[in-house]
Amino acid sequence: MSLVLMILGMIVLVWYVAEKLRSYSVKAVLLKSGVSMMFLAVAVAARSAAPLAAFVILGLAFGLLGDIWLDLKYVFPEQDRIFTYAGFTVFGIGHVLYITGLLTQYGTGRFLPASFALAAVAAGLVLVLEKPMKLKYGEMKTVVLVYGFLLFSTMFVSGGLFLLHGGSALRCFFIGSVLFALSDLVLSGTYFGEGRERPVDIISNYVFYYGGQFLIAYSLVFAA
Numbered sequence: 001m002s003l004v005l006m007i008l009g010m011i012v013l014v015w016y017v018a019e020k021l022r023s024y025s026v027k028a029v030l031l032k033s034g035v036s037m038m039f040l041a042v043a044v045a046a047r048s049a050a051p052l053a054a055f056v057i058l059g060l061a062f063g064l065l066g067d068i069w070l071d072l073k074y075v076f077p078e079q080d081r082i083f084t085y086a087g088f089t090v091f092g093i094g095h096v097l098y099i100t101g102l103l104t105q106y107g108t109g110r111f112l113p114a115s116f117a118l119a120a121v122a123a124g125l126v127l128v129l130e131k132p133m134k135l136k137y138g139e140m141k142t143v144v145l146v147y148g149f150l151l152f153s154t155m156f157v158s159g160g161l162f163l164l165h166g167g168s169a170l171r172c173f174f175i176g177s178v179l180f181a182l183s184d185l186v187l188s189g190t191y192f193g194e195g196r197e198r199p200v201d202i203i204s205n206y207v208f209y210y211g212g213q214f215l216i217a218y219s220l221v222f223a224a
Helices: 002-022 026-045 051-075 077-106 112-128 138-165 168-192 199-221
Strands: none
Touching: 002 026, 002 199, 026 051, 026 199, 051 077, 051 199, 077 138, 077 168, 112 138, 138 168, 168 199
């Protein structure tokens, strides 16, 4: 059932991206929320009793909220700041939930300190490369740093646990977290750069993002 829902979600995603390329509209926001409901449905349909499951489902629910709020910034540009902060906040909470779920399910492991250290370095590099990448974070620098740390922590923690334990659940989760990080790197150019709202940027962002979220949700099929 989870696989069927994931395929249906990809079909709705194509519909949403086509609408988004035409215009920023309430219809596009509604379609986007529909795609996000599908990755949440994939996780619920897995019917996993693993400790990880509750945290992943909650994290995906916060992701759904973030999807809606970050798209509303384009529909209501006069309220850009509040929707941007709200989006970063709920996505950050989602990553905290993902990390907590992973550690609850699999324990800490010897790679945990290195995972957080690498996340801190990666987040710092995002700020250091601001000018070379022709980005302008402005007053969002602190938010970008904190969010970047949480984003990369999800990736490195899941990667470290996969090295320790292996298994399809952690493999799915880790690949999903890598795609999630790639999505946000593309999105940083759209939010903080200029001339980076080309069709290729929009399409690659959503392919990475939804691919990541669907894989994280699908990981629950294998979680025990």
